[in-house]
Structures are given as structure tokens and as C-alpha cells.
Amino acid sequence: MSAPDTVTAGLIVIGDEILSGRTKDVNIGTIADFCTELGIALTEVRVVSDVHEDIVDAVNALRARYTYVFTTGGIGPTHDDITADAIASAFGVALPINPEARAMLEARWATTNTEATEARLRMARIPEGADLIVNAVSAAPGFRIGNVHVMAGVPKIMQAMLESIAPTLEGGRRMLSVTIACRVGEGAIGGPLGRLQAEYPDVKMGSYPQMGTGAVHTELVLRSPDPDRLAVAADAVRAMVSEAHRAAGLPAADEPY
Amino acid sequence: MSAPDTVTAGLIVIGDEILSGRTKDVNIGTIADFCTELGIALTEVRVVSDVHEDIVDAVNALRARYTYVFTTGGIGPTHDDITADAIASAFGVALPINPEARAMLEARWATTNTEATEARLRMARIPEGADLIVNAVSAAPGFRIGNVHVMAGVPKIMQAMLESIAPTLEGGRRMLSVTIACRVGEGAIGGPLGRLQAEYPDVKMGSYPQMGTGAVHTELVLRSPDPDRLAVAADAVRAMVSEAHRAAGLPAADEPY
Structure with missing residues (x-):
């Protein structure tokens, strides 16, 4: 079953x-x-x-x-x-x-x-x-x-x-998640992130500002039980974050910092 | 006011x-x-x-x-x-x-x-x-x-x-509390404590077992906005704890340990 x-x-x-x-x-x-x-x-x-x-x-x-x-x-x-x-x-x-x-x-x-x-x-x-x-x-x-x-x-x-x-206990489909680090503040990516959320309604997108770390840092967390949909949505969010980083003169989303 | x-x-x-x-x-x-x-x-x-x-x-x-x-x-x-x-x-x-x-x-x-x-x-x-x-x-x-x-x-x-x-914000009457340390377990004082609670319904009595401290230890917390009622109830609880300590060969409730 x-x-x-x-x-x-x-x-x-x-x-x-x-x-x-x-x-x-x-x-x-x-x-x-x-x-x-x-x-x-x-x-x-x-x-x-x-x-x-x-x-x-x-x-x-x-x-x-x-x-x-x-x-x-x-x-x-x-x-x-x-x-x-x-x-x-x-x-x-x-x-x-x-x-x-x-x-x-x-x-x-x-x-x-x-x-x-x-x-x-x-x-x-x-x-x-x-x-x-x-x-x-x-x-x-x-x-x-x-x-x-x-x-x-x-x-x-x-x-x-x-x-x-x-x-x-019987569990449901396990929720999978991807975390994408973002070096610009929530205000810089909130608009585009909201549009991506509307585009991928089945992938829950959360945005969590990290305070007290010195540098500006927002964690974007994507959650879905479907690994394929999660991967596609994560690629779209990474592209959006890279674009926001470029606009701020920072490295792309997937480069370590 | x-x-x-x-x-x-x-x-x-x-x-x-x-x-x-x-x-x-x-x-x-x-x-x-x-x-x-x-x-x-x-x-x-x-x-x-x-x-x-x-x-x-x-x-x-x-x-x-x-x-x-x-x-x-x-x-x-x-x-x-x-x-x-x-x-x-x-x-x-x-x-x-x-x-x-x-x-x-x-x-x-x-x-x-x-x-x-x-x-x-x-x-x-x-x-x-x-x-x-x-x-x-x-x-x-x-x-x-x-x-x-x-x-x-x-x-x-x-x-x-x-x-x-x-x-x-307008606060109410400040809740006062007294904590009484008890060296016997909750099971030993639960009955008498319940009777004292019934005797002093306006003084809230809580019992909190402390784990991981090695020795048996229960904290009894009495709470009331009325300092006089709190003092009377605390005396009664201390007497009860001292009695339980005596029965277990321990010092009275108010002696340090």
C-alpha cells in the first residue's frame, strides 16, 4: 500500500x-x-x-x-x-x-x-x-x-x-526540502519569489531572514513531497537568486561564499 | 485606580x-x-x-x-x-x-x-x-x-x-510565587498536597519533578496575588514536606541540603 x-x-x-x-x-x-x-x-x-x-x-x-x-x-x-x-x-x-x-x-x-x-x-x-x-x-x-x-x-x-x-503511526509522503542561501535581503527577492510561488503552487516556498550573522543572509526553503517538482522549482529559484546576486555584484546562487 | x-x-x-x-x-x-x-x-x-x-x-x-x-x-x-x-x-x-x-x-x-x-x-x-x-x-x-x-x-x-x-498594557494583580524544594518524589507527597490544594483553593499549587539531578527532587510552586494567603499556604506546605522528609529520615523542608 x-x-x-x-x-x-x-x-x-x-x-x-x-x-x-x-x-x-x-x-x-x-x-x-x-x-x-x-x-x-x-x-x-x-x-x-x-x-x-x-x-x-x-x-x-x-x-x-x-x-x-x-x-x-x-x-x-x-x-x-x-x-x-x-x-x-x-x-x-x-x-x-x-x-x-x-x-x-x-x-x-x-x-x-x-x-x-x-x-x-x-x-x-x-x-x-x-x-x-x-x-x-x-x-x-x-x-x-x-x-x-x-x-x-x-x-x-x-x-x-x-x-x-x-x-x-502511519506516515504520509515524506516532505522533501531544498534550502537555497541568498546573500541579498528578503526585500530584494520577495517580489520575484512570490511570482515563482504562484508558478509552482505545489512547492511551498518559505523565506527566512537570518539575523545576527553580520552579512545579509536569507534562507529560502522549498518543500514538496515530489522530488521532480522540487528540483524544477529549485532550479527556477536558484536562477532568480543568481539574478538578484548579479544585480548586487555578488556571485551566483550556487557558488559557495 | x-x-x-x-x-x-x-x-x-x-x-x-x-x-x-x-x-x-x-x-x-x-x-x-x-x-x-x-x-x-x-x-x-x-x-x-x-x-x-x-x-x-x-x-x-x-x-x-x-x-x-x-x-x-x-x-x-x-x-x-x-x-x-x-x-x-x-x-x-x-x-x-x-x-x-x-x-x-x-x-x-x-x-x-x-x-x-x-x-x-x-x-x-x-x-x-x-x-x-x-x-x-x-x-x-x-x-x-x-x-x-x-x-x-x-x-x-x-x-x-x-x-x-x-x-x-494594563497589568493585573501581579502573581506572587513561593518555591518549596522537596527531597522526596511526587508520589510521596501527592496525596497530602492535593488535600492542601483543596484547603487553599485560591493559592495555585504546582508540583514539578526535577529529573537528571541524581537525587530525588520535586519543586512545589505556590502562586497567588495575595501575599498573606500565599504565606499561610506556604507554611502549611512546608510543614507537610517536613513531615514527609522526617518519614524518610531527611532534614526538615526549610533546611538547606
Whole structure:
């Protein structure tokens, strides 16, 4: 079976600590890279606070809209870890102690002589019908229900969970990209670039000014799943950049500098 | 006039490059810190792609919901910079060349012998009725229309724009916080902490496990705009942590370790 053309994803980052600035999120970038690698188009991210209704609303909005939804944060043992509750509400299912999750946690606790407190047992509450997302770093599992993948907020654990779910995700056509360096500013090539974009609507063209490098420098990034169309469009953009360089007395686009 | 109790904000980060992972966002953290500093509760963040309707929908959803909305990205000179167009659509106003913005840009271009190309003039298109957000780093202005503040995506320019709008924003009561270090894991204090949270519903209590430090370590963060309530709740949490430390043969909560 060939890969579907468009596989999309939405991400929900859950946690007051991100919105207050106390913790600087790094999971968005990690999951963006992960999706790109698998040919999944991450299309929207929402950061929401630890408020039940806000999480429920975001989950229901995004799971209806995208192939996959990922969430990070709020699955620990304390009272402010309410993601499992919110997911159960969003799906209208119960949130019992999951025997498999409990057994995994208890096996870990046995090795460290840790007591099964009420707080720790919160981590074994899994929405009915969900599959566990096991990971090597933490004994506390994430879970998948429907198209929603619920993961930890701690980056090291989240990454282990991503690795664990990767084989279960179906990627789309992998997006390919070509980056063309441009030594003149965006203002000098914006007009011609816009006309090339109109000429190649199936090749996404982005323009990214690089600041703080001293020299004027713009990176033009072309993206398409089709290598042939990408190559043709890249040739056209390189010719345009070379023309702009010549006008400014600079070497052609493909010469190193 | 005393500060209002609750001033809220929503943030919209605009750009395919964030969603593809090519650029790692740092503006969310900067704006989160900025809001906390001013007593503004950043309540929701959305990252959306360079798609007109998606930007319009996010702007209209968030501007109805929060005191302030901030946007970053998509105000440069190239075809993929469509934020001004989307904001004009969201507000149902025209997007003419703004004479003041044009004059600012032309003054800068004159010093660098830069031509006023069609692409560069895109940066002077400002929705009708908007005020300019001038900044020291770039001649291209952001703008404010209604409660929506439109800023650049390049962090250095975005930060200069934040500084420029800070005096125009009314902050709420500044949120105060106390951090209590805890040498036992979240599982050991989650139950009692949840009961203290129920006892002090007006003081937000968060629990943040610190990984990779070797020793078990949980940071408990208490937040409230009321210094007296915060102090009382912090005393109660310290007593609870000391009790948990004692049970584990560790020093009391307020002793250094």
C-alpha cells in the first residue's frame, strides 16, 4: 500500500508552568521534528493551562480535525495532573485503575521499596479502552485512545514515549526540502519569489531572514513531497537568486561564499 | 485606580517553520515571562501555519476570549508573510499602504541605498485603524488593532516590540510565587498536597519533578496575588514536606541540603 498523501497531526501542550514562563517548552520542537521525519504534517499546536474544560475542549477540537493528536504533560501523581481525567471526559469513558499499568508501577516500586500511595496510584488510572504507551525511562505509562496519544511532559520521558509509538503511526509522503542561501535581503527577492510561488503552487516556498550573522543572509526553503517538482522549482529559484546576486555584484546562487 | 484582578492574554505563533521543526520557537517563553512580569495571565497559545483561514480563525477565537492577544511572525516582505492580510480579514477592514509606516521604511532605506521594491512595500501595508508598533531594531513596524498586537517573528525584533508596547498594557494583580524544594518524589507527597490544594483553593499549587539531578527532587510552586494567603499556604506546605522528609529520615523542608 502506498503512503497516503496527507497525514496530519495536532499537538496539545498541557501545563500552567509553560504559560507562566517557569518552564520553557522544548517538546514542540521535538515533536515537530518527529512528525516531519515520519511524513506527518504537524498543523496546529495549542498550549493550554491545567483547567479541565480547556483540556477537554482542545482535545475534542483537534481530534476531530487531524489524523493524530499528541498531548504532553499532566500525567504525574499530583492533584494538578489532570490530563487522564480530561481525556476520559473528552471521550465519555470511565477512568479506572488499569491492572496492567498498576502491575508495571508496582514492579518498579518493589525494586525501590516504594509504597503504593494514593498519589502514585493516580498514575495507573487509564481511560477505558485505551492502550498503554510503555517507555524505558519511567514506569508510569502514557496511553493512546482513538487517535489521541497522551505522553509525559518531562522531555526525556516524552522522547522515550515518542520512540515507543513511532512504529504504530502511519506516515504520509515524506516532505522533501531544498534550502537555497541568498546573500541579498528578503526585500530584494520577495517580489520575484512570490511570482515563482504562484508558478509552482505545489512547492511551498518559505523565506527566512537570518539575523545576527553580520552579512545579509536569507534562507529560502522549498518543500514538496515530489522530488521532480522540487528540483524544477529549485532550479527556477536558484536562477532568480543568481539574478538578484548579479544585480548586487555578488556571485551566483550556487557558488559557495 | 487599583489593578484589575484578572487580565488575560492569548498568543498566536504564526509560521510553517515552527510546525516543521526547522525553527525552534523561543518567543512563547519570552512572552510568557513578559506577561507574568506584568501581572497578565497568559492563558492559551496556538501555533498555526501560514494559511489565511487558520490565522483568521485563531485571531477571532482568541481576541473574543482574552484581554490581550499577541501574534508573532509573518510580517516580513515575502509572499508567505500573510499576517497583516489575515488580521485585516479578521477585523473586516482594508489593508492600505500606511503613509507613516512607508515613511519610516523609506527613511531607513535611504541610509542603505535600498530600493523600495514591491516586496519591501508589503511591510508598509497596515490594517485600517491600527496603530504602529515601532521598534529600535527593525524599521518595519508591527501594529495594534483592537486588543490584538501583531509583532515580528525574529526574536530580537519581537523583544524590541514587546518593550515598545509594555507601557501601553494594563497589568493585573501581579502573581506572587513561593518555591518549596522537596527531597522526596511526587508520589510521596501527592496525596497530602492535593488535600492542601483543596484547603487553599485560591493559592495555585504546582508540583514539578526535577529529573537528571541524581537525587530525588520535586519543586512545589505556590502562586497567588495575595501575599498573606500565599504565606499561610506556604507554611502549611512546608510543614507537610517536613513531615514527609522526617518519614524518610531527611532534614526538615526549610533546611538547606
